[in-house]
Amino acid sequence: xxxxxxxxxxxxxxxxxxxxxxxxxxxxxxxxxxxxxxxxxxxxxxxxxxxxxxxxxxxxxxxxxxxxxxxxxxxxxxxxxxxxxxxxxxxxxxxxxxxxxxxxxxxxxxxxxxxxxxxxxxxxxxxxxxxxxxxxxxxxxxxxxxxxxxxxxxxxxxxxxxxxxxxxxxxxxxxxxxxxxxxxxxxxxxxxxxxxxxxxxxxxxxxxxxxxxxxxxxxxxxxxxxxxxxxxxxxxxxxxxxxxxxxxxxxxxxxxxxxxxxxxxxxxxxxxxxxxxxxxxxxxxxxxxxxxxxxxxxxx
Amino acid sequence: xxxxxxxxxxxxxxxxxxxxxxxxxxxxxxxxxxxxxxxxxxxxxxxxxxxxxxxxxxxxxxxxxxxxxxxxxxxxxxxxxxxxxxxxxxxxxxxxxxxxxxxxxxxxxxxxxxxxxxxxxxxxxxxxxxxxxxxxxxxxxxxxxxxxxxxxxxxxxxxxxxxxxxxxxxxxxxxxxxxxxxxxxxxxxxxxxxxxxxxxxxxxxxxxxxxxxxxxxxxxxxxxxxxxxxxxxxxxxxxxxxxxxxxxxxxxxxxxxxxxxxxxxxxxxxxxxxxxxxxxxxxxxxxxxxxxxxxxxxxxxxxxxxxxxxxxxxxx
Numbered sequence: 001x002x003x004x005x006x007x008x009x010x011x012x013x014x015x016x017x018x019x020x021x022x023x024x025x026x027x028x029x030x031x032x033x034x035x036x037x038x039x040x041x042x043x044x045x046x047x048x049x050x051x052x053x054x055x056x057x058x059x060x061x062x063x064x065x066x067x068x069x070x071x072x073x074x075x076x077x078x079x080x081x082x083x084x085x086x087x088x089x090x091x092x093x094x095x096x097x098x099x100x101x102x103x104x105x106x107x108x109x110x111x112x113x114x115x116x117x118x119x120x121x122x123x124x125x126x127x128x129x130x131x132x133x134x135x136x137x138x139x140x141x142x143x144x145x146x147x148x149x150x151x152x153x154x155x156x157x158x159x160x161x162x163x164x165x166x167x168x169x170x171x172x173x174x175x176x177x178x179x180x181x182x183x184x185x186x187x188x189x190x191x192x193x194x195x196x197x198x199x200x201x202x203x204x205x206x207x208x209x210x211x212x213x214x215x216x217x218x219x220x221x222x223x224x225x226x227x228x229x230x231x232x233x234x235x236x237x238x239x240x241x242x243x244x245x246x247x248x249x250x251x252x253x254x255x256x257x258x259x260x261x262x263x264x265x266x267x268x269x270x271x272x273x274x275x276x277x278x279x280x281x282x283x284x285x286x287x288x289x290x291x292x293x294x295x296x297x298x299x300x
Numbered sequence: 301x302x303x304x305x306x307x308x309x310x311x312x313x314x315x316x317x318x319x320x321x322x323x324x325x326x327x328x329x330x331x332x333x334x335x336x337x338x339x340x341x342x343x344x345x346x347x348x349x350x351x352x353x354x355x356x357x358x359x360x361x362x363x364x365x366x367x368x369x370x371x372x373x374x375x376x377x378x379x380x381x382x383x384x385x386x387x388x389x390x391x392x393x394x395x396x397x398x399x400x401x402x403x404x405x406x407x408x409x410x411x412x413x414x415x416x417x418x419x420x421x422x423x424x425x426x427x428x429x430x431x432x433x434x435x436x437x438x439x440x441x442x443x444x445x446x447x448x449x450x451x452x453x454x455x456x457x458x459x460x461x462x463x464x465x466x467x468x469x470x471x472x473x474x475x476x477x478x479x480x481x482x483x484x485x486x487x488x489x490x491x492x493x494x495x496x497x498x499x500x501x502x503x504x505x506x507x508x509x510x511x512x513x514x515x516x517x518x519x520x521x522x523x524x525x526x527x528x529x530x531x532x533x534x535x536x537x538x539x540x541x542x543x544x545x546x547x548x549x550x551x552x553x554x555x556x557x558x559x560x561x562x563x564x565x566x567x568x569x570x571x572x573x574x575x576x577x578x579x580x581x582x583x584x585x586x587x588x589x590x591x592x593x594x595x596x597x598x599x600x601x602x603x604x605x606x607x608x609x610x611x612x613x614x615x616x
Contacts (some may be wrong), residue, residue, distance in 0.1 A: 030387060052411050086375045142318040145597045146589075149556030158329040158578035234443045238559050242574065261563075268453040275446025283441035290437070 022053040032295040041289025042284040049281055053100035060094035064251045076269055084270040086256065087263050092270055095251045096277055102163070103278065106231035106245060110167050114174035115225040121175070123180020123213055123222070127190060127205075137183060143176040152235050156244045166245040170236055174228055181224045182217055189216045223293050230285040237278045253278050304608055308601050315597055320369050323590040327582050361548030364381040369485020377587030382579040387587035390572060394594060395591070403554040404489035409496030410546055416497070423511050429613040432501065439498025448491040448563035462487050474536070488564040492557055503545045507538045540611040547603030551596040 033039055052059060067088040076084045083092040125136040143151065155169035189195065195212050205209075237254025239245040244254040248259065253274040260271035352358045359367070371378070377387035413436075420432035456464035463484050511517065511534050520530050558570030565571065569588055576584035 142315065142322060145315055145319045145600075146322075146593050147552045147555035147596055149552070149558065150589060150592055150596075153558055153573060154323075154326060154575070154585070155329065157573070157585055158326040158582070160330070193523045230441055234441075237443060238445055240578075241559065242562060244577070256444075257449065261449065264449060264453055265457055268457055272446070272450055272453060275443055275449065278443045279441060279445060282443065283437060286437050 001094075003026050007134050029292075029295045033291060036291045036295065039288055039295075042288040042291070045280065045284045046288065048283075049100055049104060052097055056098045056101055060091075060097045062091040062094045064090060064094040064098040066090060066249060067248055083273060084267065086260055087269070092273060096153065096253070096273060098251040099253045099256060099274065099277065102246055102250055103233070103237060103254065104281070106166055106236040106240075106252070107281070108161060108229060110170035110236070111174055111225055111228050111232050113167070113171040114228075115221070117171070118175045118178025119131065119217070119221050120180045122179040122184075123186050123209060124215060125179070126183040126186025127209060127213060129187075133183070136179070140176045140179050143172070144180075148173050148231070149235065151240070152239065153242070153244065156239055161244050161247055163246055166236060166239045169239075170232060173235070177228070178221060178225060182221045185217045185220050186213055189213055219296060223296060226285065226289040226292060230282040230291070233278060233282045233285065271293070301608075302611075305605050308604050308608075312601055313599060316594060317369070319593045319597060320372060320590060321365065323586050323593065324365050324529050326586055326589070330580070330582060331558075349370065375591065378583040380576075380581055380584045382575075382581040382584070388591075390584060391569065391588055391591050392571045394567060394572045394588075396559060397566060398554060398570065401485065401488055401492065401557060401561070401566060401568060404485060405492035405553055405557075406496055406546070406550050407493075408489060409493035409549070410500055411499045412493070413500025414504055416501040418508055420501070420505040421508025421512065424505075424512075429505075433505070436498045436501035436505070439501065441492045441498075442494055444491055444495060445559040445563050446489065447494060448560050451487045451491050452563070465563075466567075488560055491563075492553060492560050494560050496546070499549060500542070500545060501590060504538065504542060505569055507541050507542060508534060511537045539582070540607045543604050543610065544607055547599060547606075551599045554599075555592040555596055 033043075053119045057190055068085070083096065086092055086095065121136050121140075125133040146154070152166075152169050152173045155172055156166050159165040159169065190213065195208060198208050198212055236245060237252070240252050240254030243258060246255050248255065256274040257271075257278075260274070264271045289298070349358070351459050357364070368378075375388055377391070379385070380390060383390070416432045416435065420429045420436075423429050452464045455462045464487075466484060517530060517533070520533060554569075556570075557566075557568060558573050560566070561568045561570030562574050569592060573585065573588050575581070576588060
């Protein structure tokens with residue numbers, strides 16, 4: 001017992017104290033994510049999708065809106081059309097590349113909107129408590145009474161088709177769950193000692209919210225929001241598939257599935273292509289969110 | 301116990317009212333006049349006024365809402381603008397088809413989900429667990445309308461084993477429980493079952509793994525209980541959570557099958573909603589959504605009550 005202690009004491013006196021660079025929380029999370037190959041792969045796929053959307057005009061081999069009555073529904077691998085053509089003779093490969101623009105836009109923007117609004121509402125409800133909490137959370141409860149698909153379709157069905165309308169309806173769909181998560185985390189954090197200490201040392205409400213509450217709430221809520229991205233991609237393209245989202249001739253994966261439905265007897269595999277894109281994006285969002293959740297759960 | 305159940309049942313009233321308010325407001329989200337769909341372009345102001353009075357659009361909004369809710373509570377959801385038939389008879393025809401589809405999909409999805417979840421929870425962090433988790437993630441990430449299309453391509457177009465759409469000869473009126481009709485149900489039900497399969501697998505795996513990690517399981521094993529006995533304890537402890545998830549999934553399928561119903565032209569409430577939206581038939585849209593949402597609310601309360609019977613700790 002005493003021998004190790006003595007040598008430890010000797011070490012302290014003989015060597016300079018080791019410099020421990022303690023990594024911050026986010027650096028730790030990042031290092032853990034990098035070790036998880038599946039998550040890294042999914043993140044890379046998503047980055048490729050994003051680059052494809054941004055640089056679509058340079059990558060796409062043909063004009064995505066150029067129709068050709070002579071070359072309708074060409075098969076996959078036809079000359080000049082690597083992935084065939086759609087029901088109006090437009091190049092599928094180019095349309096899939098251009099489709100990333102709108103599909104990712106309407107699949108991601110509603111979650112970002114809902115993340116901003118939902119976090120604000122949830123933190124307010126959790127921090128202020130009392131009557132404000134009751135009003136916000138009971139209103140949120142009402143929206144939980146609708147299955148999410150039904151709510152999205154009800155609102156965009158009433159508003160009518162259009163990109164703006166589907167973003168509005170999907171934002172409304174995702175605000176309630178995010179608010180609920182933000183509220184429950186805020187309520188937990190609010191009762192912790194360091195908030196009490198900050199208040200006792202004279203910090204005002206805004207500082208407490210900014211430093212102590214948001215610092216602890218944003219992480220979990222962000223993780224939750226990333227898990228909604230996959231749902232949002234499926235729902236947004238689903239709205240277009242029903243004819244409630246983007247309007248033709250725009251290139252958007254859900255809408256392309258819709259217009260190609262008539263072609264499943266003549267050229268089935270070309271008709272199924274846009275769905276592969278939606279599925280790939282959505283599964284990558286899901287796996288990435290799982291990986292992030294594991295990386296941030298430092299306890300495990 | 302009874303106070304809890306009574307409380308949950310009474311809770312339906314405020315939520316139900318709020319849900320009706322949301323459904324009622326849908327009309328005001330819609331651009332243009334709700335009557336424009338049935339009015340001829342050269343309608344006289346007299347005719348417009350008369351129709352407004354007939355549909356009650358001339359009254360102040362709170363009065364309109366009050367009247368609408370009172371009539372809805374008595375089972376009268378108004379008249380469809382497009383067909384002129386009562387909305388509730390349209391819903392009654394469609395809901396049995398949606399219910400049938402959802403029950404079949406849940407049957408398939410829950411069975412696979414529970415088996416997969418229990419297996420994965422027991423063999424956590426093995427290759428088998430990874431396979432099952434992969435299947436589950438695929439299930440929740442699939443755009444089911446696309447899966448429906450792929451199913452049609454494989455089983456209807458290429459193999460020609462099953463019909464691609466509809467509900468058989470004579471539509472939903474001539475439904476019978478023979479293969480001639482049931483085969484129309486197979487593809488939509490299997491397509492729809494992927495979502496609950498994925499979600500139930502994920503939840504079951506997490507719950508089972510968590511229970512197996514608890515000390516009481518170790519105690520039971522140390523006591524010498526065989527694995528079947530331990531399994532019974534695991535099932536008992538997992539039941540409340542699983543019940544809640546499955547109840548909500550059933551509700552989601554009832555209200556959210558619109559995309560799959562559209563792919564397969566299945567004559568259910570989703571198909572009805574689709575028609576209502578594209579014919580701008582607002583009473584039909586409002587009525588169908590109100591009906592489905594109220595169904596979901598009641599289902600949630602039932603699940604809560606059942607859960608509290610299984611697990612008394614919830615009644616706090």
